[in-house]
Amino acid sequence: MTKIFESPLYAYHRSPDQDAAVPVRHPVLIIGAGPVGLTTAIDLAQLGVPVVVLDDNDRVVTGSRAICFAKRPLEILDRLGCGQQMVDHGIGWSRGKVFSRDRAIYDFNLTDTPGHKRPAFINLQQYTFERLLVEKIRAMQAEGAPIEIRGCNKVEAIGQHYDHVTIEVDTPEGSYTLEADWLIACDGARSPTRRMLGIAFDGEVFEDNFLIADVVMQANFPTERWFWFDPPFNPGQSALLHKQPENVWRIDLQLGPDIDKEREKRPENVIPRLKAMLGEHVEFKLEWVSIYSFQCCRMERFVHGRTIFAGDAAHQVSPFGARGANSGLQDADNLSWKLHLILTGKAPNSLMESYHTERAEAADENILNSTRATEFITPKSDMSRLLRDAVLDLAADQEFARPLVNSGRLSTPCTYRNSPLISADALAGPALTCPGSPCPDAPLSEGHLLDKLGNRFILLTIDAEAPDAFEECGVRAERLALSVRDDPSLTLKRQYLGDCPAGVYLIRPDQYIAARRDSYDDRHFRAALRRATGKE
Template sequence: MTKLFEVPLYPYQRSKDQDAASPVRHPVVIIGAGPVGLALAIDLAQSGVPVVVLDENDKVSVGSRAICFSKRSLEIFDRLGCGDEMVQKGVVWNLGKVFFGDRKVYEFNLLPEDGHKRPAFINLQQYYCELYLVERIRMLQAEGKPIEIRGRNRVSEIEPAAGHTRLIVETPEDAYRLEAEWLVACDGAASPARRMMDLEFAGRVFEDNFLIADVVMKADFPTERWFWFDPPFNKDQSALLHKQPDGVWRIDLQLGWDIDKEEEKKPDHVIPRLKQMLGDDVDFDLEWISIYTFQCRRMGTFRHDRVIFAGDSAHQVSPFGARGANSGFQDADNLGWKLKMVLEGKAPERLLDSYAYEREMAADENILQSSRSTDFITPKSEMSRIFRDAVLDLAEDHAFARPLVNSGRLSVPCIYDGSPLNGADTDLLPMRTRPGSPAPDAPLGADWLLDRLKGGFVVLGINCSVPEDISLNGLKVVGVAIHGPDIGPELRDRYLGEQSKAVYLIRPDQHVAARWLEFDRTAVEAALAKALGAKEEEHA
């Protein structure tokens, strides 16, 4: 059977730009058709911003790679028009088991909070995620949206110029010049764009190698997350077993730093190890083996004038906690609307500095969380190992020790506290929906709140009338009013607290910009101006 990742999905086709008399300039060029580049392209194109995606390859990624997609990512996919495809294919899991040495020390249930359209997590091979994003792009193209993916188009030179960036793009035929008003580098952890521009990628460096194996099991195995500390089949290291769609199981074995990668990758070496892990009587086929290396670090800043970095090119974290691709989608979510507003002249260029501010803050949070997990999983000193083992020993009998067990704190979106875009707040409303926070979902009768918070800025009135459209500098804002019976306990708890009504200004990326106890047009206009990057005096 031909595997999905062996089929060219966006084969090379000659573009008319290659035969243009002078270099063609595009509003937005994205380097990299990985999950982050594709998500950003969809966001831009579906709101009418022309976008070209260049990728040196022409296929989805090989092997499972990123496999855990968080609720926030699924909500972003909903906004991009491909959430159902992901969730229908994905595997939902709730039960986790933690092993230490050769014994199970405890198990946990994720028990996700009720009243959300999407589950806390799904497991899905990265290639399926990319496939559904490409399929969504094909749908947008059929609708006439301005979006192109150019396969086997490799950017070989980047030259910043006044008001744009010049590129040289290599293809199987010839090289051609291209210009981008805004260039977004979503070209992964090894980012050739970052190297071409000679930009630093610093931070606390953890050096580690992981062997990843995708295994097709012949027999049934439970849909649970199994994590081992110091198992007999991988002494002094960790191991993770996770179910994916199509009966494929993902196994991550930590290998440490000083290893012979070629030797470790050989099936003769891997299979006995897996047999020891799964039991001798479990029949399986090895679908894919890879070794990857990670380091925890980030760029000093994600915006370099007209070149912007998003996803792994800007920040890399350890895999514990599923904070790689998930944070990349949040980058795309944060950047898309800001690029649109700047390109359409509705916001000053400095709005893009808030992308850097907010997403650098998120990257720091992700690096902190994943560094703590790494310190727990791979103790760096004798005493840190003694404490780690003490926690695991206590966890078996003492519930209090279980929250100390850190096998990865699963990705949750960052709250942009202190962001320059945050407007008015009142502490009479619940903490969790303060300005900067991602708007939490809630049921609205048979529908869902987040499905209503789409299509740009939204003024949400709860038990409070708001105009259907408000505009500022020609920017239309959608009014959504929710009254009476539609206000369920979840919506009340998350958005009203003790109050009887509230008004929220929601950004296009579904983060809260500002909130009040009642509607005041002037206040909303001021908050909107601030959320678009206006300085204080401009909307005083």
């Protein structure tokens, strides 16, 4: 079980760049081989952009980090060709229970949307997730894809220039210099890149400490998310139990402020807490223990010259809601196609500004949800606690009070409402698919809608005429012609047409809707494509 932490996954090898007479310039360097860095690298390489990932280590993260991967990130991984491996290794779940003191107050079910290929959530250890991404990269390398991971390559200094970035990299064999047209920092919440550039990371710090333990046990708790407010085994605090693959269980126990972290982390103190929760006679083995406190922070700007920040490096949330890795993967999704267009001269550099606009809007939404959940779970004043407890007492008997119970609002994709890339709505269609929204999946007679979109601009026509493709300022949109006749379950009609007889959608490479109209109009969609690529 612990082997994966111990063996190098991307061992150090000397790169020819280390022996170059002058620093080698790369189009894109990524710092950090975590979920966000690896996903960005795969996405860029599949678009044909050569990419090098630098990591100060040579193996997956120690212990347990992200575990819940939501539907939209799984759809992104499908686009990259590794969604199925994740689903095969993970365990799907949709049900949960909420307890208050010693009683179960209600059950919930995040029912999978009928016809969508992917479930609401899977649970998968971050180390398995990273391993599968590295395996994907190895498979791409075998096919000659321009993608490379350099282990034990620690970035020690960064120099920003108007059209490139210079970095100093330390390795076991000494340091060397690299240049990049663009640098992507995916180096986590404590981002050394951010620190080296002296950029602030502001927000709200929560004082409560949480014990996070992954235990291996044979237990017959169901595959559900169980959350306790003020349970008898952890009075006045909260607790969370979540199942992971291979009989690993994630346990979060709130410990409160002002504790001795080192003392609380010792097995002789952890084990009695877990026994109180799981029962005296349950056999378990501690896989990993840590003590966390949480903060909700973000950088004011995600793009600093030629350095772009993604994932926890750019924004951090509390874990309640699984909005960390899930939002980071959506950063990767948003970033890659824009960088590809810029590097191939098909979009102005200013398109990168929209990465900031769109993902900062998503970060704010995640921080808002995460902060509200944290405040409900860890009330900061006597009155907050009184109001919180009143909600819990009502929720047991009264369905009306259950929407007020907040043990984490689980990750859903952001609809971009402030984006300059999105065209005004020109279809009286469903709100679900208004421009700025991610495309919802739909089952078709053959396969699923999202699998047909890929990573390019698509002109989706539903019972509407349009040219097979059109090109505007070097960017091509290809038609995907569908009909409600291809849609036996009427999901496409329900989600994309509503009461309209026909619809035309311009869909971005990240499967977000850029524009829609009741019929094809050349001028309208050309303008929409220019706008979607930062040219309007």
